[in-house]
Amino acid sequence: xxxxxxxxxxxxxxxxxxxxxxxxxxxxxxxxxxxxxxxxxxxxxxxxxxxxxxxxxxxxxxxxxxxxxxxxxxxxxxxxxxxxxxxxxxxxxxxxxxxxxxxxxxxxxxxxxxxxxxxxxxxxxxxxxxxxxxxxxxxxxxxxxxxxxxxxxxxxxxxxxxxxxxxxxxxxxxxxxxxxxxx
Amino acid sequence: xxxxxxxxxxxxxxxxxxxxxxxxxxxxxxxxxxxxxxxxxxxxxxxxxxxxxxxxxxxxxxxxxxxxxxxxxxxxxxxxxxxxxxxxxxxxxxxxxxxxxxxxxxxxxxxxxxxxxxxxxxxxxxxxxxxxxxxxxxxxxxxxxxxxxxxxxxxxxxxxxxxxxxxxxxxxxxxxxxxxxxx
DNA sequence: CGAAACATGTAACTTGTTACATGATTAT
DNA sequence: ATAATCATGTAACAAGTTACATGTTTCG
Numbered sequence: 578x579x580x581x582x583x584x585x586x587x588x589x590x591x592x593x594x595x596x597x598x599x600x601x602x603x604x605x606x607x608x609x610x611x612x613x614x615x616x617x618x619x620x621x622x623x624x625x626x627x628x629x630x631x632x633x634x635x636x637x638x639x640x641x642x643x644x645x646x647x648x649x650x651x652x653x654x655x656x657x658x659x660x661x662x663x664x665x666x667x668x669x670x671x672x673x674x675x676x677x678x679x680x681x682x683x684x685x686x687x688x689x690x691x692x693x694x695x696x697x698x699x700x701x702x703x704x705x706x707x708x709x710x711x712x713x714x715x716x717x718x719x720x721x722x723x724x725x726x727x728x729x730x731x732x733x734x735x736x737x738x739x740x741x742x743x744x745x746x747x748x749x750x751x752x753x754x755x756x757x758x759x760x
Numbered sequence: 761x762x763x764x765x766x767x768x769x770x771x772x773x774x775x776x777x778x779x780x781x782x783x784x785x786x787x788x789x790x791x792x793x794x795x796x797x798x799x800x801x802x803x804x805x806x807x808x809x810x811x812x813x814x815x816x817x818x819x820x821x822x823x824x825x826x827x828x829x830x831x832x833x834x835x836x837x838x839x840x841x842x843x844x845x846x847x848x849x850x851x852x853x854x855x856x857x858x859x860x861x862x863x864x865x866x867x868x869x870x871x872x873x874x875x876x877x878x879x880x881x882x883x884x885x886x887x888x889x890x891x892x893x894x895x896x897x898x899x900x901x902x903x904x905x906x907x908x909x910x911x912x913x914x915x916x917x918x919x920x921x922x923x924x925x926x927x928x929x930x931x932x933x934x935x936x937x938x939x940x941x942x943x
Numbered sequence: 944c945g946a947a948a949c950a951t952g953t954a955a956c957t958t959g960t961t962a963c964a965t966g967a968t969t970a971t
Numbered sequence: 972a973t974a975a976t977c978a979t980g981t982a983a984c985a986a987g988t989t990a991c992a993t994g995t996t997t998c999g
Contacts, residue, residue, distance in 0.1 A: 578957090578958090579855050579858055580958080580959090582858065582859075582862060583858055585862070586858070586861055586862045586865055589865045589866070590865060594978075594979090595978075595979065595980090596977070596978055596979080599978095606861075607851065608851070608852065609852050609853065609854050609857040609858060609861070610853055610854075610857075610858050611851045611853065612959090613959080613960070613961090614978090614979085614980090615959090615960080615961085615980080615981090616958080616959065616960085618978095618979065618980060618981095619958095619980090622980095642966080642967060642968090642978075642979080643967090643977085643978065643979090644978085644979075653866060656862050656865070656866050657866040657867060657869070659859075659862070660859045660862040660863050660866060660870075660871055661869055661870025661871055661874075662870070662874075663873070663874045663877065664855055664856075664859075664874065665881075666855075666856065666878055666881060666882070666923075667854075667855065668790065668791070668794045669791065669792050669916065669919060670792065670793055670794060671792050671793075671850075671915075672762050672847055672849075672850065673847075673849065674792040674793075674912050674915055674916075675762055675765065675766055675769070675792055675793050676765075676842070676843045676847075677908055677911060677912050678769055678789075678792070678908070678909065678912050679765060679768070679769045679839055679842070679843040680843050680908060681905045681908040681909050682769055682772045682773060682839070682905075683772070683836055683839050683840040683843060684840060685908070686840070686844055687843075687844025687845075688843055688844055690846070691844075691845075691846045691847065694846065695849055698848075698849060699849070722864045722865075724933055724936075725860055725861070725863060725864040725868070725933070726861065726864050728860060728929070728930055728933055729857050729860050729861050731926070731929075732854075732857055732926050733852065733857075735922055735925075735926060736852060736922065739918055739919065739922055740849075742918075743914070743915050743918060746911070746914075747911055750907055750908070750911055753907075754904050754907070761985090761986090763986080763987090777950075777951090778950075778951065778952090779949070779950055779951080782950095795987090796987080796988070796989090797950090797951085797952090798952080798953090798987090798988080798989085799986080799987065799988090801950095801951065801952060801953095802952090802986095805952095824949085824950055824951060824952090824993070824994030824995040824996085825950075825951080825994080825995065825996090826949085826950065826951090826995090827950085827951075944999105945998105945999095946997100946998090946999090947996100947997085947998085947999105948995100948996080948997080948998100949994100949995075949996070949997090950993100950994080950995075950996095951992100951993085951994080951995100952991105952992080952993080952994095953990105953991080953992070953993100954989100954990085954991080954992095955988100955989085955990085955991100956987100956988080956989080956990100957986100957987080957988070957989100958985100958986080958987075958988095959984100959985080959986075959987090960983100960984080960985070960986095961982100961983085961984080961985095962981105962982085962983085962984100963980105963981080963982080963983100964979105964980080964981070964982095965978100965979085965980080965981100966977100966978085966979080966980100967976100967977075967978075967979100968975100968976080968977070968978095969974100969975085969976075969977090970973105970974090970975080970976095971972100971973090971974085971975100
């Protein structure tokens, strides 16, 4: 139940239409909670029905016309409640780790190229985060809100750093492997 | 589409019944791909229908009786195919990061306690992984298969290390915050 | 026998994904 | 006018979650 709260956060930061939200999910918010436009429209409908948000424009626009939303007091209260409520961390779920474990059984043919590709992608993502950090969080004078947002970005940077290091190490192991185990 | 392949990997490592698989998913395999018994039974049925696995026992057991499965050649081939096939990494999706971002907007009341709790949980998980490493991967003499499995475990250790460090840093930031932003 | 533990399974629901449909606005 | 883009939406499906149902074996 996190998507509605991601949307509430985004709308509090700035009232938006569905498509604008979709674009923001492709950028900042989507860096730790991704969503497609179909999910967003579905959820906007629910949030409006629950009285957490409302449309901005006085006239009800028809299909195809832009429709912007803002958060109502009940929505802000729900977000505060959710943010403070205790939630268990989700166990790790990673396809590449699973694939390596499978490769230990059925052989490593073909997987090395994808490890390289992932290394590239994670390096790109890391560079993107570092760019954002340079632009949005220059040294000195951070407001408390900025320090929290910086902390979140830092997690992204650290995680991408981890992946680049781990993938590099994995590829070194592959270089060392005498031959494929059982192929 | 990873759960069937997680099950194939587990069954290749050792033929098992549904409940045995469930227990193994609570331990080693679940450390990077979790699943409940309902998911597992559903998926075992599909895998059998597709001809990737078959029951071991000659007699068809009835409901309530143990039913063990083994992987057929087609299943092994499918696992090899999947493991080698290129797949994009999934974007990061983390509730705690989203909660912090929300807290930057609606206030940080209440979230600090859960950060502490998460720090504890991640420390426990890290200790568990390190225990497994000591037990299963003593220094020296690793077979190629073991090196791959060790690499996977290492990712778990590194990720838990990251979270403990990041949460420690987050809590330091909270100690520094003058007062809650906007509450 | 009765209770506990073992073992498999169903059903209903929520969330996420993929493909497609439709109307409105803008630029050539 | 028509093509491209903007914008909202539907439908069907896949995957994951939660609650419950049912039969079997073991042990006191």
